[in-house]
Amino acid sequence: MIRPGALLWIGASVIVAIALFLIVYRVKGLEKELTLLNQEAAAHEEAIHVLKAEWSFLNRPDRLAELASRHLGLQPVAAAQLTAGQSLDQPSTPTVPVSSGERLQGMLQRITDGGER
Amino acid sequence: MTDLATRTWKRLLHEPPPLSVDPEQRxxxxxxxRPIEMARTRLLIAGAVFALCFVVLAGRLLEIGILKEGNARSDGGARLTSDAAPGRVDIVDRNGVLLATNxxxxxxxxxxxxxxxxEGAADRLLTVLPRYSREDLVERITGKARHALIxxxxxxxxxxxxxxxxxPGFSFERTERRxxxxxxxFSHVLGYTDVDNHGLxxxxxxLDATLRTTEPESGRPFTVSLDMRVQHALTxxxxxxIEEFSAIGGAGxxxxxxxxxxxxxxxxxxxxxxGRRKSDDDxxxxxxxxxxxELGSTFKAFTVAMALDYGVVDMNxxxxxxxxxxxxxYTIRDDHPQNRxxxxxxxxxxxxxxGAAKMALDVGGERQREFLERLGLLNAYQLELPEVGAPAVPKPWREINTMTIAFGHGLSITPLHLANGIATLVNGGVLRRPTFVKQPEGATISGDQVISPATSEKMRRLLRLVVTEGTGQKAAAPGYLVGGKTGTAEKAAVGGYQRKSLISTFVGAFPMQNPRYVVLAMIDEPKGNxxxxxxxxxxxxxxxxxxRVISRIAPLLGIEPVDEDADPIHRELDVKEVSQGARLASF
Known part of the structure; x- marks a missing residue:
């Protein structure tokens, strides 16, 4: 005759065994997924690395110069074309001396007025 | 426990001592x-062993599952680091542009x-690798090594x-290539590596050791001081x-x-x-x-600085x-004689x-030598490159050497020495070691104060004068206040100098009121046209x-152009001892 205690233990061990198997399979599945993801990450990393190298290669100054001369017609900046920001927007004959803060405010005012119109 | 021991133990515990039993029956x-007892004992031992195992397993489970400190390794985790070990870090320029990578x-x-x-394999491989001959391939395949590199x-x-x-029998292996x-x-400055990625x-x-030992996984490349845009403009x-004047080479x-x-x-x-192999190629x-x-007249900058710094002469x-x-x-004469x-x-x-020779004589050979040594012009530099040239210093340093060195003959230095020497003359008199490693932005690099700031200030004016009024007028880049010195030297040959083989050098700095950069250009054997x-x-x-280089790179380097005719600029850079505007110079 089987005692109830033994029955309980057998039942428990069966449950634990099943649970263990399920967990093992799940872990295996997850590990496979992890491996795949890691491989994918490594592949992407390598691809990024190669693309960076290619980007640098394609940005060789002599190549850019050739492309620019073919398509853009740009010229190097001459010193005469450069000027400091503060030398701009100086009214040639300032009628009323105003502080720069006030002037800026006035300018903003004009801009917003213009925008509303 | 042995059978005997168990039996004794059992007997003592459970069995009352037999009193009057027939010995035969006993x-x-x-x-x-006996067999029953033996079986029971074995069962007991086996049970104990299994119990022990389960305790160990349970312990391990607890460790992994609850404490999470066990080095639980999965197949997946190890994968990431196993391959992809470049072993040599990338090199980027000062703006982060990739220059060298694996x-x-x-x-x-x-x-x-x-x-x-x-033979059959070689025939078929030839269709893909046509640069080999058939015999060559067969030899490679049947070579000594069992695992032969093709x-x-x-x-x-x-x-x-x-x-x-x-x-069949052919396999691929992953490698890294620089x-x-x-x-x-950047061929000369970066150099190159051999097939095993060791610097040559x-x-x-x-910097082979640094480049190899830096962790490539950190993803941090090695940053050199070079600027690709400037390098390109100069090249x-x-x-x-070189093309225009049919020269044999150049340097900058x-x-x-x-x-x-x-x-x-x-x-x-x-x-x-x-993919270059080491060779002795020129x-x-x-x-x-x-x-x-022998860099010629550019040396006069050092001679004049020396005479000014020692107080031997003044500007007037x-x-x-x-x-x-x-x-x-020997006869020392002027190339642009003024006869006055x-x-x-x-x-x-x-x-x-x-004039330069007389000036140097007044300073004296000993002091001249000492001055040039202080400027670092008599010793090889400690550089991050193995290609370092040591200056050829005359021994003994006679009076004639003092006079010829005053205008750049009889002492050979590298163009880098010249550029760095000029940098010292114009930067306020501080000598610093040239470096190819990017220094932290805005950091003050310490150096030795080798000439006085007052002398440096006068040298700026003098170098500027050469470009505004003297032999270096073609170096002008409007707005960027170039100053500098020309130097045309005849190449030394056996028994004298070759009149037709010239080394033409210009070393300049800009912007001259507060010099930031020194630019040197040297043309080897230019021919007039x-x-x-x-x-x-x-x-x-x-x-x-x-x-041309300065007008190209100054905007890139963030140098603000100025009006060269503005009064403050004239005050800062004019030499009052020379009447401005009068064209006195010839080329």
């Missing part, structure tokens, strides 16, 4: 009980034991095609001039006057470092750091330059050999290179 009873490639190997027919660094295309051939993305642009020349060799302008360098950082270093002709010679030259002192100096069997008394700025501006009225001197060949 014996048979014991004999019958790219994955595959190499083809053959396993002799499994290759069916070397070809390194296949292109992805080639690897695919070989795979398509389906040859690639120089800018091609020949340039920075690759000089292009030098090439232009741009250094930061306040940190000693080298922004560009060009030696021409250059070569493509990709093109690999680094003219800037290894080549030593001068010398009679109307008659050539005869010493021993000249003051110091005029001597410098007209590049008077006579129609555009230069037959002249091959530095004022016609090297000076325009510097002018």
């Amino acid at each position: 014996l048979s009873e014991a004999r019958a009980r 790219l994955p490639t595959v190499s083809l190997y053959a396993d002799q034991e499994t290759v069916l027919s070397a 070809e390194r660094n296949l292109t992805p295309d080639q690897a695919f095609q070989i795979n398509q051939l389906g040859l 690639v120089y993305l800018q091609g020949p642009l 020349s340039g920075i690759e060799a000089g 292009e302008e030098l090439n232009h001039s 360098v741009v250094i930061d006057a306040n940190t000693g950082e080298v922004l560009a270093l060009v030696s021409l002709p250059s070569f493509d470092p990709n 093109v690999e010679f680094n003219r800037v750091t290894k080549g030593i030259y 002192d001068g010398y009679d330059a109307s008659h050539p100096i005869k010493i021993a069997r 008394w000249l003051n110091v700025p005029e001597i410098f501006m007209h590049s008077s050999n006579i 129609r555009s230069s009225f037959g002249f091959a001197t530095a004022g016609w060949t090297a000076a325009p290179v510097v002018g």
